[in-house]
Amino acid sequence: MLKHVIKFLFLALCGEAMAYGLPKNTEVTRANADLLSIKLEKIDSGSVDTFLYQLEFANKLESCLAGRVQTFLLLDKKEISSSSMDYKVGSEQPSVLLHMPASGYDMAITIQYCCSEGVSPSCKQSLSISSVIGITSQ
Numbered sequence: 001m002l003k004h005v006i007k008f009l010f011l012a013l014c015g016e017a018m019a020y021g022l023p024k025n026t027e028v029t030r031a032n033a034d035l036l037s038i039k040l041e042k043i044d045s046g047s048v049d050t051f052l053y054q055l056e057f058a059n060k061l062e063s064c065l066a067g068r069v070q071t072f073l074l075l076d077k078k079e080i081s082s083s084s085m086d087y088k089v090g091s092e093q094p095s096v097l098l099h100m101p102a103s104g105y106d107m108a109i110t111i112q113y114c115c116s117e118g119v120s121p122s123c124k125q126s127l128s129i130s131s132v133i134g135i136t137s138q
Helices: 002-021 132-136
Strands: 024-027 039-043 050-056 064-075 078-086 095-101 105-114 123-129
Touching: 039 132, 050 105, 064 095, 064 123, 095 105, 105 132
Parallel strands: 024 123
Antiparallel strands: 039 050, 050 095, 064 078, 064 105, 105 123
């Protein structure tokens, strides 16, 4: 019996640690983008083969600084490549340029807001865009 109690306590503690380790995520939609200070617009890339988007976002969310931007290139809704950029924001209105092939591709983005500094900052909040094309299409 004691063995089962110890296992239960161990699993409960592990579950609690995992729950606090993941950032609280908010999905960005056309309806809430302005409220979340997200501006995503398609701009001229100079090539018919490449789409170019500019993503602007707030440097703070609930007193946490923007500290990580992750991009996921999608082909037919399957991830084919990704990148993650950690940085210290020095701008009041940070932005990122996103390039992707023009035919059949889409991109998902996550912006994480971190409440501490260091090599592996504690990112407590995140904003996710599941489809760049879906947000910018009219």
